Amino acid sequence: MIYLSEIVNGEQVTREVCEPSFEKSFDVIVCGLGTSGSLAALFCAENGLSVLGVEAFSCLGGTHTVGGVPGHYFGCPGGRYTTVEQDVQDFVRRYTHTQTEGRKFVVEQTLTEQGVEIFYEASVCGVYLQENTVIGVRVLTECGILDCKASIVMDCTAEACVAVMAGCETEIGRKTDGQTQPYSMVSLVFDGKNYGYTNIDFGRVNQHDRVKLSEAIVFSRGYKMEEGHKGKELIAQMPLMGVREGRRIIAEETVRLKELFEDKQTDTPMFYSYADLDKHGWDIAFDGEVLGDWAIGSNLGAYNVTVAVPYKAILPKGYDGILVPCRALGVDRDVSSCVRMNRDMKKVAEAAAEWADLAIKQNKKLREVSYDQLKERLMESGCLKESDNRGYRVDGTRNWDGTPLTPHSVEWIVDPEKLEEVLKTEAPGRAIWSVKRMGTKAESVLRQHLSATDENLRKHSAFAMAILGNCEANAVLKDIVIERDGLMLKDCRKHNNLRGCVAIYWLGRLGDREIVPTLIDLISNPDESCKEIYKRENAMTARYKMRGFEYAYFQFVSQAVMALIRIGDVHSDLRPQIKNAFTSVFSNDDYYHRITTRPKETSEGNMTQIIKVIAFSAIRKWEIE
Amino acid sequence: MYDVIVLGATFVAAGIAERYKEKCLVLERRLQAGYEFFGTLYGGGEVTVYRNFEKCHTIFDVGIVSIKREDGAFLCVTHGVDGFCTYKAKRIIDTRCNADMCVSKTYNLLIESEEEPDFSNLYCEKVEGHNRYILHCEVPLYCGYVEARTIVKKILEGFSETQRLILSANEFDYRVKADYPKKENGILYLPSRLYADSVLAFEAGLDIDGEVLK
Numbered sequence: 001m002i003y004l005s006e007i008v009n010g011e012q013v014t015r016e017v018c019e020p021s022f023e024k025s026f027d028v029i030v031c032g033l034g035t036s037g038s039l040a041a042l043f044c045a046e047n048g049l050s051v052l053g054v055e056a057f058s059c060l061g062g063t064h065t066v067g068g069v070p071g072h073y074f075g076c077p078g079g080r081y082t083t084v085e086q087d088v089q090d091f092v093r094r095y096t097h098t099q100t101e102g103r104k105f106v107v108e109q110t111l112t113e114q115g116v117e118i119f120y121e122a123s124v125c126g127v128y129l130q131e132n133t134v135i136g137v138r139v140l141t142e143c144g145i146l147d148c149k150a151s152i153v154m155d156c157t158a159e160a161c162v163a164v165m166a167g168c169e170t171e172i173g174r175k176t177d178g179q180t181q182p183y184s185m186v187s188l189v190f191d192g193k194n195y196g197y198t199n200i201d202f203g204r205v206n207q208h209d210r211v212k213l214s215e216a217i218v219f220s221r222g223y224k225m226e227e228g229h230k231g232k233e234l235i236a237q238m239p240l241m242g243v244r245e246g247r248r249i250i251a252e253e254t255v256r257l258k259e260l261f262e263d264k265q266t267d268t269p270m271f272y273s274y275a276d277l278d279k280h281g282w283d284i285a286f287d288g289e290v291l292g293d294w295a296i297g298s299n300l301g302a303y304n305v306t307v308a309v310p311y312k313a314i315l316p317k318g319y320d321g322i323l324v325p326c327r328a329l330g331v332d333r334d335v336s337s338c339v340r341m342n343r344d345m346k347k348v349a350e351a352a353a354e355w356a357d358l359a360i361k362q363n364k365k366l367r368e369v370s371y372d373q374l375k376e377r378l379m380e381s382g383c384l385k386e387s388d389n390r391g392y393r394v395d396g397t398r399n400w401d402g403t404p405l406t407p408h409s410v411e412w413i414v415d416p417e418k419l420e421e422v423l424k425t426e427a428p429g430r431a432i433w434s435v436k437r438m439g440t441k442a443e444s445v446l447r448q449h450l451s452a453t454d455e456n457l458r459k460h461s462a463f464a465m466a467i468l469g470n471c472e473a474n475a476v477l478k479d480i481v482i483e484r485d486g487l488m489l490k491d492c493r494k495h496n497n498l499r500g501c502v503a504i505y506w507l508g509r510l511g512d513r514e515i516v517p518t519l520i521d522l523i524s525n526p527d528e529s530c531k532e533i534y535k536r537e538n539a540m541t542a543r544y545k546m547r548g549f550e551y552a553y554f555q556f557v558s559q560a561v562m563a564l565i566r567i568g569d570v571h572s573d574l575r576p577q578i579k580n581a582f583t584s585v586f587s588n589d590d591y592y593h594r595i596t597t598r599p600k601e602t603s604e605g606n607m608t609q610i611i612k613v614i615a616f617s618a619i620r621k622w623e624i625e
Numbered sequence: 626m627y628d629v630i631v632l633g634a635t636f637v638a639a640g641i642a643e644r645y646k647e648k649c650l651v652l653e654r655r656l657q658a659g660y661e662f663f664g665t666l667y668g669g670g671e672v673t674v675y676r677n678f679e680k681c682h683t684i685f686d687v688g689i690v691s692i693k694r695e696d697g698a699f700l701c702v703t704h705g706v707d708g709f710c711t712y713k714a715k716r717i718i719d720t721r722c723n724a725d726m727c728v729s730k731t732y733n734l735l736i737e738s739e740e741e742p743d744f745s746n747l748y749c750e751k752v753e754g755h756n757r758y759i760l761h762c763e764v765p766l767y768c769g770y771v772e773a774r775t776i777v778k779k780i781l782e783g784f785s786e787t788q789r790l791i792l793s794a795n796e797f798d799y800r801v802k803a804d805y806p807k808k809e810n811g812i813l814y815l816p817s818r819l820y821a822d823s824v825l826a827f828e829a830g831l832d833i834d835g836e837v838l839k
Contacts, residue, residue, distance in 0.1 A: 120770050214685045217656055223672070
C-alpha cells in the first residue's frame with residue numbers, strides 16, 4: 001500500500017494513494033541544494049546515478065552562498081569535496097571577489113555537466129511511502145505540483161522537512177525552554193578595500209511557525225543597528241537567514257554529548273567532526289547540565305572536541321529509502337553545535353552519496369548495505385581518516401587577549417598530585433575536567449587545597465570538588481559568590497566565564513540551600529547592577545563589548561536564576577521563598593532595563609526576556625508538582 | 626477574511642500594506658521583501674521597506690499552490706514551513722512577475738571595474754560614487770537560472786584583469802509588457818517591476834484604489 005504524507009496546518013496528514021502517477025523517476029532526489037545537498041547531488045551523479053535536485057532559492061549552495069558564510073570553521077579537510085573546492089578557488093582567483101559567487105557558478109556548472117536535473121524555486125510538499133520506506137516526493141514548483149519517484153530521497157533541507165512529512169521522529173531545542181540558538185542576518189559589506197560578510201545575531205525564532213518566522217524577518221531585516229556595520233558600506237543583505245539550529249532526527253544511531261564525555265565512540269564512523277561546541281547564545285546558564293559542567297563549571301566552552309559521526313546518524317530510526325545528510329542528522333542538541341560546520345556538511349554529503357550508490361547498485365535497502373564497503377570508499381577519498389580522530393584540542397588563531405594562539409592537544413591529568421600546578425592558574429579548566437575524569441581518587445588532594453592560602457588554588461579546587469558532586473567546598477564557593485568575584489577565567493580564546501558565575505553554577509548544581517538569600521539579593525536588589533565588578537574592563541572582555549548590554553551583570557543574574565531553580569527542585573520547602581522572589585523581580589521590566597537598553601527582539605533583549613520565561617516556567621512546574 | 630491578499634512582498638505590496646494595514650495579507654515565497662529591486666541588484670533602502678510590512682500581516686517562505694473562488698471570495702492555498710494553509714480574502718492583487726508577463730529579461734551582475742567596462746550589447750549602469758557597475762545581461766525570456774548563469778559565465782570569461790564580479794542577481798530583471806496592470810478572473814495583476822524604480826512602485830501600491838484601478 002502506498003501513502004501520501006503531507007503537513008497541513010502544522011499536523012501530519014497521511015492518506016492512501018492507490019496508483020500514484022509519477023511524472024518523473026530518479027535514482028536519487030535531493031531535497032535542498034545547500035552546502036550538503038548540492039554536493040550530495042553532485043557525488044551521486046558522478047557515481048552514475050540519475051539525480052533530481054529541488055531547491056527553494058534561485059541558486060544552489062545555501063548557507064555557503066546566499067547565506068554569506070563562505071569559509072570553513074574548523075572541521076577536518078579531506079574527501080571528494082576538495083576537488084570541487086579547488087575549482088571554486090580557481091574561479092574566485094580569476095573572476096570574483098567573493099567565495100560565495102565562485103561556489104554558486106562552479107558547483108552549479110559541475111552539477112549540470114554531470115546531468116543533474118535542477119528545480120529551482122521549488123519545495124517538497126508531500127512524501128510517498130510504502131510502509132516505512134520513502135519512494136518519492138511531491139514537489140511544488142512555480143508551474144504547479146509534480147510527483148517524482150526515487151529509489152532514495154535525501155533530505156538536505158537542514159530542518160528535516162521531508163523526514164517530518166514522512167513521519168520520522170525529531171527533536172528540537174534545549175530541554176529547559178525548547179529554544180534554539182540565535183539566528184543571524186548576514187550582509188555583504190565593503191570596508192573600502194575588500195568585500196566581505198558581516199553577521200548580526202538576533203533573538204531566537206521558531207522557524208517552523210510561519211507567523212513567528214515572518215515577524216522575525218520583518219524585524220531583523222528592518223532593524224538598524226546602533227553600531228551600523230562598523231563603518232563598512234552595506235552592499236546587500238543576503239537572502240538566506242542564518243538559522244543555526246533546527247530539528248534533528250532521531251536516527252538509527254544518535255550521538256549524545258554525555259556519551260562523548262564518557263569516551264564512548266561509535267565503531268562505524270563516516271567521518272570525524274571537529275570544532276568547539278559553538279553556542280551563540282549568551283544565556284548558557286539555561287543550556288543544561290551536561291554542557292554546563294563543561295562550558296561553565298570547567299570553563300572549557302571553546303575547547304575543540306572530536307566527534308566520530310556514525311553513518312547511521314543520517315538514517316531516520318525505523319525508516320528506509322530516506323537519508324538526512326545535513327545539519328538535521330542524529331546528534332543531540334549539545335553536539336549539534338559542533339557537527340554543523342561546512343566541512344562536516346560536505347563530508348556527510350559524500351557519505352550519503354556513497355551509501356545510496358551502494359544500495360542502488362546492489363539492489364539493497366539502505367540498512368542492508370555493508371558498513372565495510374562504505375568505509376572502504378570513505379577512507380579511499382580521505383573523507384574518513386583515523387588521523388582526524390584528534391580528541392580534545394585547543395585550536396584557533398588568537399587567544400582571548402589577542403595574542404597568537406598555538407594549537408595543541410589537550411592532555412588530561414591522571415595523577416591527582418599534578419592538579420595543583422594547573423589549579424593555581426587563571427586557566428584551571430583542564431584540571432577541573434581531569435578531576436571529573438579521574439573521579440573520587442582526587443578528593444583527598446583537593447581537600448588539602450581547600451585550605452590553601454593561594455587564592456586560585458583554593459577557589460579552583462572548590463570547583464573541582466563540586467564537579468565530583470562533593471559539597472565539602474561549598475563554603476569556599478559561597479565566599480566567591482558573596483564577594484562577587486569578577487575574575488575572568490582564561491582557559492579559552494572566547495566564551496570565558498567570570499569566576500563568581502562559575503561558583504553560582506556549582507552551588508546550584510549541588511543544591512546548596514544556604515546560598516539562596518544571597519542569590520535572591522543578587523537578582524532583586526536594584527543597586528546590584530551598579531557594583532564595580534560589573535563595570536570592570538576584564539569582565540567586559542569576557543564576551544563582546546556590546547553597547548546597551550550589561551554582559552557581566554546578565555551572566556550573574558541568569559546563573560543565579562538557574563541556580564535558584566535547581567536548588568528549589570531539590571528543596572521543596574524553599575520554593576515559596578524563591579517563587580516570591582521571582583514574582584517580585586520579574587513582574588515588571590525593571591530587571592530588563594537594568595540589563596539592557598536594546599529592543600526585546602534583538603539577541604540581547606531576547607536573552608534577557610528568557611530569564612523571566614525560565615523563572616516563571618519553574619514556578620508553574622513546582623505548582624503542578 | 627482579509628480585505629485583500631497581495632501576492633509578492635514587493636514595493637507595490639509595501640504601498641498596499643501602507644494603505645490597507647491589518648486588513649491586508651501579503652504572501653511571499655522568499656525570505657526577503659522588495660526582492661524585485663534588491664534581488665536584481667538595485668540597492669538602497671533595504672531596511673526601510675520592512676517598516677511597511679510591520680503594518681500588515683505578512684507571511685514569508687510560502688508558495689502559492691492554488692487560488693479559487695468560493696461564495697464571492699478568494700481561497701488561496703499556500704504551502705510553507707508548517708505545511709499547507711488556506712487564506713480567504715475579498716480580493717487578490719498579484720504583484721509578482723513572470724516571463725509570460727514580459728517582453729524581455731536580464732540577469733544582472735554587480736561588478737567592480739577600474740575603467741568603464743566596454744561590453745558590446747550589454748547595458749552597463751554606473752553605481753554613483755564608486756567604481757562599481759550593474760551589468761544587465763540579456764537572457765532568453767523563458768530561460769531558467771542555470772541557462773542564464775551559463776550565458777553570464779561567458780561574459781565573465783571576457784573580464785579584464787581589473788574587472789571582478791562582486792555579486793550576481795537572485796532574481797531576473799523583467800521588462801513588463803505595456804498592457805499591465807490588468808484584471809483576469811477577478812485577480813488584479815500589477816507587477817511591481819512595471820515601474821522604473823522602487824519609489825514609483827510603492828506609490829502605485831499606495832494609490833491602489835485610485836488611479837491604478839480606474
